[in-house]
Amino acid sequence: EAGVVQSPRYKIIEKKQPVAFWCNPISGHNTLYWYLQNLGQGPELLIRYENEEAVDDSQLPKDRFSAERLKGVDSTLKIQPAELGDSAVYLCASSPRTGPAGELFFGEGSRLTVL
Amino acid sequence: AQSVTQLGSHVSVSEGALVLLRCNYSSSVPPYLFWYVQYPNQGLQLLLKYTSAATLVKGINGFEAEFKKSETSFHLTKPSAHMSDAAEYFCAVSDTKGAQKLVFGQGTRLTINP
Numbered sequence: 001e002a003g004v005v006q007s008p009r010y011k012i013i014e015k016k017q018p019v020a021f022w023c024n025p026i027s028g029h030n031t032l033y034w035y036l037q038n039l040g041q042g043p044e045l046l047i048r049y050e051n052e053e054a055v056d057d058s059q060l061p062k063d064r065f066s067a068e069r070l071k072g073v074d075s076t077l078k079i080q081p082a083e084l085g086d087s088a089v090y091l092c093a094s095s096p097r098t099g100p101a102g103e104l105f106f107g108e109g110s111r112l113t114v115l
Numbered sequence: 116a117q118s119v120t121q122l123g124s125h126v127s128v129s130e131g132a133l134v135l136l137r138c139n140y141s142s143s144v145p146p147y148l149f150w151y152v153q154y155p156n157q158g159l160q161l162l163l164k165y166t167s168a169a170t171l172v173k174g175i176n177g178f179e180a181e182f183k184k185s186e187t188s189f190h191l192t193k194p195s196a197h198m199s200d201a202a203e204y205f206c207a208v209s210d211t212k213g214a215q216k217l218v219f220g221q222g223t224r225l226t227i228n229p
Binding site (some may be wrong): 003 | 119151156157158159160161207218219220
C-alpha cells in the first residue's frame with residue numbers, strides 16, 4: 001500500500017515569492033492534516049480536513065497561507081507571499097478514522113527554504 | 116489546553132545500554148498518548164500509543180512505555196539500544212473528547228555510541 005506522498009521534497013525560493021505544496025493521502029483516509037515543523041521542534045498543526053471540509057484551521061495564518069482539499073482526496077497548501085520565517089518542513093498526514101485514538105500516517109515532508 | 120514536555124533535547128547512550136526518554140503531559144481530561152519516531156529526512160512513524168487500556172504499552176522495535184497517571188508521565192524505554200535506534204523521538208497527547216488533534220513535544224534526539 002502506498003504511503004502519504006508529498007511534493008516537492010525540497011523547495012528554495014526568494015522571499016515574497018509564492019510556493020505550493022501538494023499531498024496525496026493514503027487511499028481511503030478521510031482525515032488529512034498539514035503540520036509545520038520548525039528546526040529542532042515538534043510538529044504543529046496548521047489545518048485538519050474531514051473529507052473536503054476544513055474542520056480545524058485555527059492555527060493557519062490566513063493572511064498568507066491557504067489550503068484546499070478538492071474532492072476530499074489530494075490537498076494543496078499555499079504560501080503567498082513567503083517570508084524568511086516560513087523556512088521549515090511542511091508535513092502532511094492522513095488518518096483512516098476520526099476520534100483521538102487513530103494513528104496518523106505521515107509523508108516525508110516538504111522542506112522549504114526562503115532566501 | 117493540552118501540552119507535552121520532553122525532558123532532554125538530546126540523549127546519548129552506548130550500544131546495548133538502556134534507553135530512557137522522558138515525557139510528561141498536561142491534560143484536563145484523560146489523555147491518549149503517543150510516541151512517534153522520525154529518522155533523518157523521513158516522516159514520523161508511530162512507535163506505540165496508550166488509549167486507556169493497559170498502562171504498559173509495547174511498541175515496535177522493542178520499545179515500550181508506561182502510563183503513570185499520578186506522575187503525569189509516559190516515558191519511553193528500551194532495554195538494549197541498537198545503532199539503528201538513532202533518531203528523533205516525539206511524545207504527543209490527544210484529547211479523548213472530540214476530534215483528533217495531536218499536540219507534540221519538542222522532541223528528543225537519541226544518539227547511540229558504538
